[in-house]
Structures are given as C-alpha cells and as structure tokens.
Amino acid sequence: MDDFAALVAAAAFATSAISGVFGMAGGMILMGFYAVALPVQVAMILHGVTQLFANGFRAFLLRDRIYTAGLAWYALGALLAFSCFSWLALVVARPVLFLLLGGIPLTLSFLPKRLAPRFDSPRAALVCGALVTAAHLLAGVSGPLLDVFFVRATQLDRFEVIATKAVTQTAGHALKIVYFALLVRGPEVEMTIPLWLYPTLVACALLGTKLGGRMLESLTDVHFRRWTARIVVALSLAYIWRGVSELGLSAPW
Numbered sequence: 001m002d003d004f005a006a007l008v009a010a011a012a013f014a015t016s017a018i019s020g021v022f023g024m025a026g027g028m029i030l031m032g033f034y035a036v037a038l039p040v041q042v043a044m045i046l047h048g049v050t051q052l053f054a055n056g057f058r059a060f061l062l063r064d065r066i067y068t069a070g071l072a073w074y075a076l077g078a079l080l081a082f083s084c085f086s087w088l089a090l091v092v093a094r095p096v097l098f099l100l101l102g103g104i105p106l107t108l109s110f111l112p113k114r115l116a117p118r119f120d121s122p123r124a125a126l127v128c129g130a131l132v133t134a135a136h137l138l139a140g141v142s143g144p145l146l147d148v149f150f151v152r153a154t155q156l157d158r159f160e161v162i163a164t165k166a167v168t169q170t171a172g173h174a175l176k177i178v179y180f181a182l183l184v185r186g187p188e189v190e191m192t193i194p195l196w197l198y199p200t201l202v203a204c205a206l207l208g209t210k211l212g213g214r215m216l217e218s219l220t221d222v223h224f225r226r227w228t229a230r231i232v233v234a235l236s237l238a239y240i241w242r243g244v245s246e247l248g249l250s251a252p253w
Contacts, residue, residue, distance in 0.1 A: 008037075008046075012201045016054040016208025027051050027169070028143050028235060041180050044140050048177035049198055054205035055169040061209070062163035067156055070125040074168055077129025082175070085137050095246040101135060102239025105144040109151075109232050119149040119164065120156060129168075136172040137179065144232045144239070151229050 015030040030050065034043035059066065108117060117124040128149040135142035146168065150161045 008033075008197065009200050009204045012050050012054075013204040013208040016050070016205045017212040027054075028141050031141050044180040045177060046198075046201070047140060048173045048180065050201045050205050052170060052173040052177065053202045054209050055166045055173065057206050057209045058212075059163060059166035059170055062159055062166065065157075065159040065163040066167055067120065067160050067164040070119045070122075070164060071167060073122045073125035074119075074129035074132075075171075077126040077131075078133040078168075078171070079129075080126075081130040081133040082137070085134065095243045098239050098243030098246065101139060101141075101145065102236040102241075102243060104131070105148045105232055106236035106240070108148040109229065109236070117149045118155075124149055132168060132172065133175075136176055140176055140180075142169075142172060144235045147232050151232065 011030055011033050015027065018029070027047070031043070031047050034047050037043075038046065111117075117127065119125050119128060128146065132142045132146045135145050146165060150156065150165065156164070
C-alpha cells in the first residue's frame with residue numbers, strides 16, 4: 001500500500017500541474033490511472049476529491065480573473081441538465097458514452113470560427129453547462145467538451161479561461177463525490193483506500209496546481225490556445241478509439 005500511495009500521490013501532483021497549465025487533460029489522465037487500479041466507485045470518489053481541491057485552489061488563486069457573467073448562464077444550464085437526468089435516470093452504454101465524449105468535442109472543434117461556441121456568449125454558456133454536467137454525471141470527466149467552449153472563439157485571456165473553467169469543474173467534481181459516495185458504503189471505501197491518503201492527495205493537488213500556475217505565466221495566449229486545441233483533438237480521438245474498441249469487444253460476432 002505504501003508503494004501504491006506514493007504512486008497515487010505522484011500522479012495527483014503531476015496531473016494537477018498539467019491542469020494548472022491547460023485547465024484540462026490532467027484530470028482525464030488521473031481518472032484513467034485510478035480506473036485501472038481501483039473499483040469504479042472508489043476511483044470516482046478518489047478522483048473527485050483530488051480534482052475538487054485542485055480546481056478549487058486554482059479558482060481561488062485566480063479569483064480576480066473569473067468570468068462571472070458566463071457562470072450565471074452555465075449554472076442555469078447545469079441545473080437544467082441535473083434536473084433532467086434526475087427525472088430520467090438515464091444511463092448510456094459505455095461504448096456509446098465514449099463515442100459521445102469524443103465525437104461532440106471533435107465535431108465542435110472543427111466548426112468554422114463564426115459558428116464555434118463561445119463561453120462569453122450567454123446561449124453557448126447555457127449549452128456548455130448542460131452538456132458538461134451531463135458528461136460529469138455519466139462519465140466523471142468533461143475536459144475536452146468543456147474546453148471547446150473556451151479555446152476557439154472566446155475573447156477571454158488564458159488566465160480568465162483557466163479561472164472560469166476551474167469554477168465549473170469544482171462544482172462538477174463536488175456533484176460527482178456526492179453521487180458516487182451514495183453508491184459506495186463507507187466501510188468498503190475505507191478498506192480499499194486508507195483515510196490518511198486523502199489529505200495527502202489534497203496536499204499534492206495543491207502543490208501541483210501552484211506549480212502549474214507558475215508555468216501558465218510563461219505561456220502566451222497564442223501558445224495556450226494552440227496547445228489546448230491540439231489536446232482537445234488528441235483526447236477526443238482517444239475517446240472515440242476507446243468507444244470503437246469496446247463496441248468491437250461486445251459485438252456478438
């Protein structure tokens with residue numbers, strides 16, 4: 001367990017630093033690591049705790065750069081999506097989920113600039129809140145999908161982008177913790193992950209976020225958007241590949 005704890009702590013630090021620079025990607029990498037090593041419910045809770053503090057700390061550090069007008073519309077979209085999913089209790093098959101998570105961001109990323117969704121537009125912010133919340137409730141991650149609304153057309157600078165995304169992700173991970181904590185009994189989680197590991201992960205997430213923030217200062221807005229757009233495409237293709245692979249494995253022929 002000591003070796004595993006050290007590996008988990010290192011992963012939390014490294015991925016928090018990555019997210020501190022790009023506002024995404026780190027959480028998806030960390031989720032993949034947790035999913036391989038732990039039961040799904042435990043992985044979701046552990047991931048949620050790590051990302052909640054990483055994003056929350058990032059939002060606090062950049063609190064003066066948060067785009068509050070967009071958040072109001074985002075919150076409305078998130079509330080509508082949450083209400084809809086609570087009523088329908090909709091759960092899609094894993095292959096379909098991966099195809100949606102990869103296909104939607106990839107499609108949006110190739111839209112002409114005049115049609116690309118932009119978070120500083122009220123309508124797009126509302127749609128963003130609905131789609132990203134749906135992705136959180138279904139898969140636990142929403143990085144590429146969220147990023148599409150910021151990278152291509154928004155007039156916000158890189159600090160405003162990171163700060164605003166951090167707020168939305170903090171809320172999403174908080175909902176995820178509540179959801180999956182209700183599905184997993186406390187004693188089972190304690191037997192799988194020692195309680196002392198949680199504050200260790202929080203500390204690693206805070207340190208990684210602080211490092212990522214310093215690295216962000218060395219980037220220009222042009223390089224930030226260029227590399228973030230590339231990451232969106234790469235992760236979207238990885239999602240699609242995963243969905244196609246799972247369809248092949250589950251096919252009767």
